[in-house]
Amino acid sequence: MAVVGAGIVGMSAAHFLSRAGWQVTVYDTGVVASGATGSADGAVSVASKKPGPLMTLAVAAVKFYEHLIATGVLVDEYLPRSTFVVASDQEELAVLERHAGELEAADVAIRMLKGAALTQVIGAAAPSAIAAAEVQGEGHAVGYRVAERLRQLGGFAIRRNCRVSGFESTNGRITGLVTEHGTEPADAVLLATGIGSTHFLADAGLIRPRKGQLIVTDRAGADTPHFPGPLMSCRYLVSKGSQPAGAVAPSRSLGLVIDPLRTGQFLIGGSREDRDDRESADADVVAALLRDAVALSPSLAQLRVIRVFAGLRAATRDGMPIVGRVSGADNLWIATGFEGDGICLGPMMGRLCQQMICGEPPAQDISALDSARFGLTLATAA
């Protein structure tokens, strides 16, 4: 079994496939977690999801993290905690209350905080905050730490800096991988290639890069007010909800999340931009995010920025991930297009891919993600 892509989806799939008896090798153009997995914010969260299949899958994916902790696959890579969606005016409050209702309908535990309860729970929120929805039972996982844990558990081989450029096939079945270091035999292939999937698919415009920029601060001092969990600005939901159906997405939007890390630092993000200049962060986006962050939590102004970084998410044309077969070969599967949900969905998707490849009934309904909706075919170059 060849898994192409050593991100969180590929590493999780390799883990479960190797436990199901496959002899697995993971190939990556770079190293482990060098794509979106290594530059993600780590939200294992349903707080910003709209009702629908993605919300249902995200709820299951959060429970899957708890399952992985309970079974010892993960040790301390997952930190359970609530997310706090904060409203600062009446318009945001109306959106927040509707959104909270939708989450509760999907069996997510919500606690609405107002007045004294709000200031007591979130000491760090600005006086302008009028309400917050505490989305309970979710958490945080650093993508590269999850991938590293799966690597340490082992059971499969990793070939770093080994670009897969295409396949050798006989009678509609892939028999080998063409890599920059020669051809490697394979009985089955899973593409977990994120933004790199474009290379393998005939429809080159199906998956587009969506850039995100993130900020890391230094450690907070003892006088920094308490953050019980990440604070998310409700304004993001307002702008999300106000877009008319079918409208062209803006080329840049900011969804503010202030995430207190276990190290005492803060991760502040993030942007969604339709561009692909990955290795660079611009002062305009960073300053805009920080202005929003200080408006939501003024005490942050006393911290310092030590690092800014950018990553590329793999976004599909309809905003839903793609999981299923690629026509042109009987033994080729794909799992890609997770955009900003890869860390949340990744481990469960690895398990679902293993079930799909082994012909077992999947534990979750993933028909909405089926690759058949795009009629995927292999690029001629591959």
Added chain:
Amino acid sequence: MSGPEVLVIGGGPAGVSAALELARAGIDVTLCEQGPRLGGAIHRQPDDPTQSVHVPQSHKRRWQALSDALAGSTVKVLCRHMFAGIEATGAVLLEDRIHGRLVTRRPAALVLAMGAIERVAPVPGWQLPGVVTVGGLQVMMKSTGRAPDGDVLIAGSGPLLVALAAQMASLGNAPVAVLERSPRLVSLRVVASLLRAPAYLREAAGYLLTLVRSGTLPQRGVCVTAIAPKDGRLSVTVRDRAGRERRLLVDRVALHDGLLPNSNGTTTGQHGPFIVRAGDCREVLGGTAALADGRLGAQAVLAHLGQTAPANKGPAAIMARERQAQAALNTLFDYSGRDPAQLPDETVICRCEGRTLGQLRSMLSADDPVSAREIKLNGRFGMGSCQGRFCAEWVASFVASQRNGTPPQPSEIVGSRWPVKPVPISAFVTLPPSSPSE
């Protein structure tokens, strides 16, 4: 004045010399210095202008000449402005520490003359409070005009050890000892090589005379092997050439293992300005060379801007002479530090995050050849406030010593991101938005 703007970063001899040369050619020049006053490491002036520190006459004269030229020039000087890097669209970021704000500039060219990076080799206990760098102690001393109090031990390798010791002695608190790792003594050959750059000999003679008077001549072939806290002070284990160990109880330890060029903040995308580096920032050759290299850097900028610089072989000849002198001088020192493979597991490698050599070793014990990026992310080496600027060299050299194959490069651990130093969030929020609606 109209025309292209050039930004010069760093108010030491290289930066001032580059700025003057550009201004003489009619260029609109702004000189940025992060500290409160110009001078750089070598000509640093006390923060309080009424204070003064003792420096060699030659240094004093050189700085006076530069200051006078600057006062009579069109160079705009911005002190307390820190270069924070170049962002994605090519804008140069400056942290204006006077007003607590971040400002952007889009110069046609950028001269980086930020000086060298001080190198300190890891030794058990080097992360303890009271352990500083020789350069750091010198900055403190020149800024305040006072010697550090208490018993101070100076150790490592390089001419800076003797310079600091002599300056401390002149200010009334000579160090308890100066330990130079290299056992080599000054030979006639070295003296002969230095005769073409006699300023070094005069300077060294002055320092050594001061140290003879205070009884603290450097002990050669002696190095620090460990530092541990004891009774609120520092117990320092030192080893001589014969392998004999002894302990010294002191209040402070100043370490130094040479200087490195500084390449931070110099990588830029296609949008950034034309960049040249000058002075110790580009090649560590000292103050005399920095003056010449500043002019060479300015000439490279003028050539880029399409201005013909006056033909002048002077700076290049000075550079060649100083390069030879430095090479001769460097044969007297030993910047190797201890072999990391011989250091105990508890030795801290990353001082920002307190990550140890043992933790690094355990990441390498598996059969799987983990990459530098994985070591950085999962081991948190290079993830702290300094972003690897002080530990990347040691992490890379240790990994290289432990396994075969392509050795990792320090640049894989440091990266090339801005900000090049931490910048307060309060400064960021002052940046005016470029697009009003988002």
